[in-house]
Amino acid sequence: MGRYSVFAIAREAFRDHSGWTRAWGNPAPKKRYDAIIIGAGGHGLATAYYLGKNHGLKNVAILEKGWLGGGNTGRNTTIIRSNYLQDPSAAIYEKARGLYEDLSQELNYNVMFSPRGVLMLAQTEHEIRGYKRTAYANALQGVSTEFVGPKRVKELCPIMEIRGPRYPVLGALWQPRGGTARHDAVAWGYARKCSEMGMDVIQQCEVTGVRTERGKVVGVSTTKGDIECAKLGIVVAGHSGHVADMAGFRLPIDSVALQALVSEPVKPCMDVVVMANTVHGYMSQSDKGEMVIGGGTDGFNNYTQRGSFHHIEETVRALCETFPMISRLKMLRQWGGIVDITGDRSPILSKTPVEGVFINCGWGTGGFKAIPGSGWGFAELMAKGESPLTAEFGLDRFREGRFIDESVAAGVAH
């Protein structure tokens, strides 16, 4: 496949760019793999990558019913941060954020990680207390965050109206090394490396059944035929309930639509990410100049990748108050993704009742930021049967009452 570099660009410039090859292969499925990953989103691809890189497991296929990165990985607002409250969350999200720092070098693919800083606004007394508590927790966890006052917020983001009217900005939790990355590139970069290691990324291949013998997985049925495997990783986000059903177990998950929208491109006006959880809106500016806006989820189960319009109205209304200048912007595009919301709003990285079947899901509205850390931990879990990163995220926590309750700390916005 060749290395991407400045020399490669120069070389190709002299031969009409005829030497670029496909970034990943387009193979037909083999009869058998050591491990199959269902779902070529960021989490599935990262899992496969670290299975190969950290554990030497390379006879691996990643099966995708659509196109790679076409699920939530290619639909999110790309916010990356690790300022969570609970220790297990901080550990896995900070692992991910740390890996993002040099992911472009690692993958030899520009994922455009931009640690521009993330501001989470406190707009009520309750939020001030909550975020101060998070800042103290982060200090103990070794995650670099700080609670800043309104004056500093205004310096960091001059286009913000901090005086209200409804919800004046009272301060913010500031994570200077949080930011954004190019979502498609994360999927593409991992896919290219997986392909380079000899793994098969198979698109247009929907898994329609999970085959078991005596409580142990032996393979999957797909639209491209039956494929055998020794281990199976289910990494299908909003479709987790559906695929788990094929394997014969039920999850603590509801699938709902989450929406985002982007404006027409404008000149650079905001070089940080701002999240406002009380009023439910978040915004950043893409390199193209578009204002990227994320909103709230619908409250009902939905698989249509299309949310209700009134949520967009609510989000835009709230953001117009905090950023009066956007009231004149035209919105260009709007879309939705199906997110997998768990009972305690934290992800599941776990063994399952079926031997050999592992599940990585429940990232809900906030899993883009976690992709490298999740892949790292889940690969270890699949290869060795346990991982310190995933230990607290097991399915049994719902029976045992050991919740990782981030809903207070993280809200819905990510």
Place this chain on the structure above:
Amino acid sequence: MLILSCPYCGVACDETELQPGGEAHLTRFGPDASDADFEGYLFRRKNPRGVHFERWRHAYGCGKWFHAARHTVTLEVFGTYPAQVTEPPPDILDAIAAKVPGWEPSS
């Protein structure tokens, strides 16, 4: 926009008038329930790609809870019915069977 008619007032309500309440007909087990039963009641969800029975509250109307049968992929509504039942009434099941060939209620 989702429109459901409230079985009590007969009003066709916009989604903004309603509060969603999640999966319907969950059994809450008594004091001797096993951990698994209680976990099932609190967390395990069918979350189907297909027909879903769910709870809604006419929050900005009569304020009462009711049930709806809805398809989660087509967003088609098969009907709504009062909350005082533990399973979908026959006319709702017939309406679903007429529109979703081969559909069977799962346990």
